[in-house]
Amino acid sequence: MCDINFDQIKTASQRIAGIVHRTPVLHNHYFNERLNCHAHFKCENFQKTGSFKYRGASNAILSLESHLAAKGVITHSSGNHGQALALAARHKQIRSTIVMPTTASASKRQATADYGANIVPCGPTLASRESTTAKSLAETGATMVHPYNDPAVIAGQGSAAMELVEEVGELDMILAPVGGGGLLSGIAIAISAICADVKVVGVEPAGADDAFQSMKAGTKVAIEQPQTVADGLLPSLGNLPYRCIERHVDQIVTVTDDAIVDAMRTIWQRMKIVIEPSAAVPVAALITNKIEVANKRVGIILTGGNIDLDKLPWVQA
Amino acid sequence: MCDINFDQIKTASQRIAGIVHRTPVLHNHYFNERLNCHAHFKCENFQKTGSFKYRGASNAILSLESHLAAKGVITHSSGNHGQALALAARHKQIRSTIVMPTTASASKRQATADYGANIVPCGPTLASRESTTAKSLAETGATMVHPYNDPAVIAGQGSAAMELVEEVGELDMILAPVGGGGLLSGIAIAISAICADVKVVGVEPAGADDAFQSMKAGTKVAIEQPQTVADGLLPSLGNLPYRCIERHVDQIVTVTDDAIVDAMRTIWQRMKIVIEPSAAVPVAALITNKIEVANKRVGIILTGGNIDLDKLPWVQA
Numbered sequence: 001m002c003d004i005n006f007d008q009i010k011t012a013s014q015r016i017a018g019i020v021h022r023t024p025v026l027h028n029h030y031f032n033e034r035l036n037c038h039a040h041f042k043c044e045n046f047q048k049t050g051s052f053k054y055r056g057a058s059n060a061i062l063s064l065e066s067h068l069a070a071k072g073v074i075t076h077s078s079g080n081h082g083q084a085l086a087l088a089a090r091h092k093q094i095r096s097t098i099v100m101p102t103t104a105s106a107s108k109r110q111a112t113a114d115y116g117a118n119i120v121p122c123g124p125t126l127a128s129r130e131s132t133t134a135k136s137l138a139e140t141g142a143t144m145v146h147p148y149n150d151p152a153v154i155a156g157q158g159s160a161a162m163e164l165v166e167e168v169g170e171l172d173m174i175l176a177p178v179g180g181g182g183l184l185s186g187i188a189i190a191i192s193a194i195c196a197d198v199k200v201v202g203v204e205p206a207g208a209d210d211a212f213q214s215m216k217a218g219t220k221v222a223i224e225q226p227q228t229v230a231d232g233l234l235p236s237l238g239n240l241p242y243r244c245i246e247r248h249v250d251q252i253v254t255v256t257d258d259a260i261v262d263a264m265r266t267i268w269q270r271m272k273i274v275i276e277p278s279a280a281v282p283v284a285a286l287i288t289n290k291i292e293v294a295n296k297r298v299g300i301i302l303t304g305g306n307i308d309l310d311k312l313p314w315v316q317a
Numbered sequence: 318m319c320d321i322n323f324d325q326i327k328t329a330s331q332r333i334a335g336i337v338h339r340t341p342v343l344h345n346h347y348f349n350e351r352l353n354c355h356a357h358f359k360c361e362n363f364q365k366t367g368s369f370k371y372r373g374a375s376n377a378i379l380s381l382e383s384h385l386a387a388k389g390v391i392t393h394s395s396g397n398h399g400q401a402l403a404l405a406a407r408h409k410q411i412r413s414t415i416v417m418p419t420t421a422s423a424s425k426r427q428a429t430a431d432y433g434a435n436i437v438p439c440g441p442t443l444a445s446r447e448s449t450t451a452k453s454l455a456e457t458g459a460t461m462v463h464p465y466n467d468p469a470v471i472a473g474q475g476s477a478a479m480e481l482v483e484e485v486g487e488l489d490m491i492l493a494p495v496g497g498g499g500l501l502s503g504i505a506i507a508i509s510a511i512c513a514d515v516k517v518v519g520v521e522p523a524g525a526d527d528a529f530q531s532m533k534a535g536t537k538v539a540i541e542q543p544q545t546v547a548d549g550l551l552p553s554l555g556n557l558p559y560r561c562i563e564r565h566v567d568q569i570v571t572v573t574d575d576a577i578v579d580a581m582r583t584i585w586q587r588m589k590i591v592i593e594p595s596a597a598v599p600v601a602a603l604i605t606n607k608i609e610v611a612n613k614r615v616g617i618i619l620t621g622g623n624i625d626l627d628k629l630p631w632v633q634a
Contacts, residue, residue, distance in 0.1 A: 024341060026363075045589045046343075265626060272362045272591040272622035305589035309582060315632055 002185070002244040004151050006193035009158035009186060012059040016156060019062075019091060020055050021047050023160075025167050030270045035286050037293040040171070042164045045275050045305030049115070051232075052160055052183055052303050053084035053147070059156030060145045061088045069094050072142040076122070076129050078104035079232055080304055081147035086117035097142060099133045107308060148182030149238035158186030162194070164299050170195045172296040175282035177303055178202040178211040178252065179233035181241025187301065188248035199250045203285040205230045206254040211237045211245065215252050229257045229313050232278035232304065253291060259284040261313045267302075277313065279303040319502070319561040321468050323510035326475035326503060329376040333473060336379075336408060337372050338364050340477075342484050347587045352603050354610040357488070359481045362592050362622030366432070368549075369477055369500055369620050370401035370464070376473030377462045378405045386411050389459040393439070393446050395421035396549055397621055398464035403434035414459060416450045424625060465499030466555035475503030479511070481616050487512045489613040492599035494620055495519040495528040495569065496550035498558025504618065505565035516567045520602040522547045523571040528554045528562065532569050546574045546630050549595035549621065570608060576601040578630045584619075594630065596620040 026041045044052035061073060072095030075085050082098040089096035098117045100109060103124040113119055122132035137144060146153065160183070165171060174191050176184045181202075188200045204212050208226035220242045226234050237245075245252075255263075264280035266287065267273065279302045285291055286300075343358045361369035378390060389412030392402050399415040406413035415434045417426060420441040430436055439449035454461060463470065477500070482488060491508050493501045498519075505517045521529050525543035537559045543551050554562075562569075572580075581597035583604065584590065596619045602608055603617075 029365075048346075050589060268591050268626060272367060274585050274589040274591060309585060309629075309631065312626075312629070312632075314626065315629075 002189070002247045003240065004154055004185070004189055004244060006189060008151065008155040009162065009190045012152070012155035013159040013162050015062050016055060016058045016159060019058050020159070022163055023047050025164060026271060026273070028271050035293055037295060038297045040164065040168045040297070040299045041271070042160055042299060042301050043273065044160060044301060044303050045273060045279060049080065049083045049087050050304055050306040051080040051084065052157055052301065053080040054088060055159050056153035056156035056182060056186070057081065057084035057088040057145065058091070060150060060152040061085070061092050061094070063152045064143060068143050072096060072140055073145050074099070074133065074136055074140065074142040075145050075147065076100070076133050077147055078108055080306055082112050082117070083115055085145055086112050086115035090116040095140070095142070097136050097140060099129060099136060101129065105308065147235070148180030149240050151240065154182050154186045154240065154244065156186070157183040158190040160301055161187035161190040161299070165191065165194050168299070170297070171198055171299045173199040173201060173293065174299040174301070175201045175203055175285065175291070176301040177230070177233055177278050177281040178204045178237070178245070179208070179278065180235040181211060181237045181245055183301065183303065184249060185241040185244035189244060192248050200248060201285070201291055202245065202249050202252045203282045204252055204254050205233055205260060205281060206256050208233050209254045212252040212254050214242060215246070228260070230260055230278040230281055232276065233281065253285050255281060255284040255288060255290065259288050263287050265314055274305045274307065275302050276304050276307040279305065319506070319564045320557065321471055321502070321506055321561060323506055325468065325472040326479065326507045329469070329472035330476040330479050332379050333372060333375045333476060336375050337476070339480055340364050342481060343588060343590070345588050352610055354612060355614045357481060357485045357614070357616045358588070359477055359616060359618050360590065361477060361618060361620050362590060362596060366397065366400045366404050367621055367623040368397040368401065369474055369618065370397040371405060372476050373470035373473035373499060373503070374398065374401035374405040374462065375408070377467060377469040378402070378409050378411070380469045381460060385460050389413060389457055390462050391416070391450065391453055391457065391459040392462050392464065393417070393450050394464055395425055397623055399429050399434070400432055402462055403429050403432035407433040412457070412459070414453050414457060416446060416453060418446065422625065464552070465497030466557050468557065471499050471503045471557065471561065473503070474500040475507040477618055478504035478507040478616070482508065482511050485616070487614070488515055488616045490516040490518060490610065491616040491618070492518045492520055492602065492608070493618040494547070494550055494595050494598040495521045495554070495562070496525070496595065497552040498528060498554045498562055500618065500620065501566060502558040502561035506561060509565050517565060518602070518608055519562065519566050519569040520599045521569055521571050522550055522577060522598060523573050525550055526571045529569040529571050531559060532563065545577070547577055547595040547598055549593065550598065570602050572598060572601040572605060572607065576605045580604050582631055591622045591624065592619050593621050593624045596622065
């Protein structure tokens with residue numbers, strides 16, 4: 001049973017309007033010809049902090065009662081959620097603490113610090129991360145904002161699908177990548193409520209396909225050592241997203257890392273926009289014909305654009 | 318004396334409406350803060366064929382009388398103008414011949430061929446290029462469409478400035494790069510007619526600064542061997558653009574290649590869009606404080622996004 005409904009997403013959408021960017025929807029002749037469909041790309045790489053995560057983080061923070069907000073927020077993340085929570089906290093003028101492994105790149109640490117976060121280092125293990133987070137929680141009384149296992153976060157992410165349909169009209173299909181599953185959950189709940197007969201597809205890297213395996217097994221499956229170029233999709237599917245996805249998502253397909261890199265490069269080349277590997281994952285599914293889209297109106301969430309320009313996956317080290 | 322007036326640009330703008338993309342204008346918090354101005358980026362990297370050149374090429378072709386159009390068009394170009402003319406010709410269903418040096422990259426040749434052009438190879442010298450073009454002209458009876466020394470081309474480029482002001486309102490300043498000078502001429506004539514007291518600034522690579530030197534000398538100066546990472550700006554200033562720029566442009570400033578690469582990378586990183594080195598040239602002038610922009614409303618034409626993703630200037634070979 002999924003615990004989130006469309007009303008929560010509508011409320012989230014109103015709450016964060018004017019705070020998050022209403023990102024543009026781009027169209028591309030090359031992709032429409034090649035895929036024989038009408039593709040609508042929702043560009044969350046242009047979102048504040050460079051990813052859709054700012055939606056969920058903003059909604060979570062703005063949903064806090066004031067006595068809780070006053071004590072600040074905390075999360076553990078070396079990536080987009082950390083940056084998003086830091087900026088959303090600064091906007092609300094409250095403190096944020098981001099627990100971040102010492103192995104995180106200097107540029108990510110700097111970006112998060114630039115958004116005003118207090119960064120607490122931890123070891124590169126789950127145990128260290130959890131104990132460090134627990135200690136910070138106890139010390140500060142802050143509220144934990146989980147990157148995806150949180151109804152307010154999921155509701156915030158769903159606003160991307162609402163905006164997309166408001167701008168381009170009803171869709172036959174929508175595609176999004178799956179990591180922890182927060183985005184896919186939010187947009188699946190939103191789009192199912194708005195469009196009749198829409199097909200919701202999650203796309204996952206083959207090397208981190210726990211959502212695919214979970215849907216197949218009918219129970220949540222964990223993967224020992226996920227590995228993929230789409231580092232934003234390494235996290236395991238959350239319990240709450242699992243329930244939402246089981247109920248509202250029609251299909252999960254997987255793609256190889258080679259296909260992801262090729263899709264990312266093709267988007268850069270043809271659309272002249274910078275997306276990160278995780279954002280290219282649904283496009284990889286389209287390019288490799290994993291999904292039948294002929295003559296369909298297809299929405300694709302391009303989730304983010306945060307990438308180290310010195311380490312592009314097609315450039316030999 | 319400049320031979321082009323605002324009426325020609327208005328006519329061009331109406332002629333090519335619906336054929337060229339009305340490209341988006343992007344804004345960026347980081348740049349506004351860093352530069353202490355209101356920067357409006359007109360994104361011609363999203364234009365068809367990936368550069369503003371499609372405007373001028375389309376206007377030139379659509380201005381041809383039908384008995385001339387029937388014989389096709391020709392140009393010599395290894396870059397954006399060749400691709401633009403090829404696609405504009407295909408749209409008009411006429412033949413295009415692009416004379417291209419054998420030293421042009423395979424990817425550029427392929428892109429131009431993909432737009433339907435007949436590609437005629439020439440040697441990598443000006444003499445070979447001119448004799449090959451003359452031979453093709455004689456054989457085909459086609460009309461030569463020069464990349465910038467052509468009133469119809471200049472008028473077409475000017476439409477970018479009209480759209481920008483229509484979208485964001487009056488500007489205090491507008492910046493564009495200078496190579497052959499066609500774009501700068503067109504937008505200077507357009508913006509001077511639309512905005513009172515607007516300052517028009519051309520920006521040029523220091524290693525190809527013939528426009529800068531020409532303005533200083535009061536006569537057209539040629540450079541022996543221009544050299545810059547912004548390869549789209551290698552061509553010498555044309556006679557017609559020289560006259561337009563002398564009359565309508567307030568200032569030409571120069572920037573180093575290091576500043577161009579830094580500006581290009583910063584745009585990719587912060588705005589999540591792909592621009593080519595030539596497009597980064599005006600941004601380099603802003604970042605290095607070559608122009609005083611405090612509290613001003615500044616328009617910047619981001620001219621194109623065609624770049625070999627395997628050869629990024631900040632990646633060591």
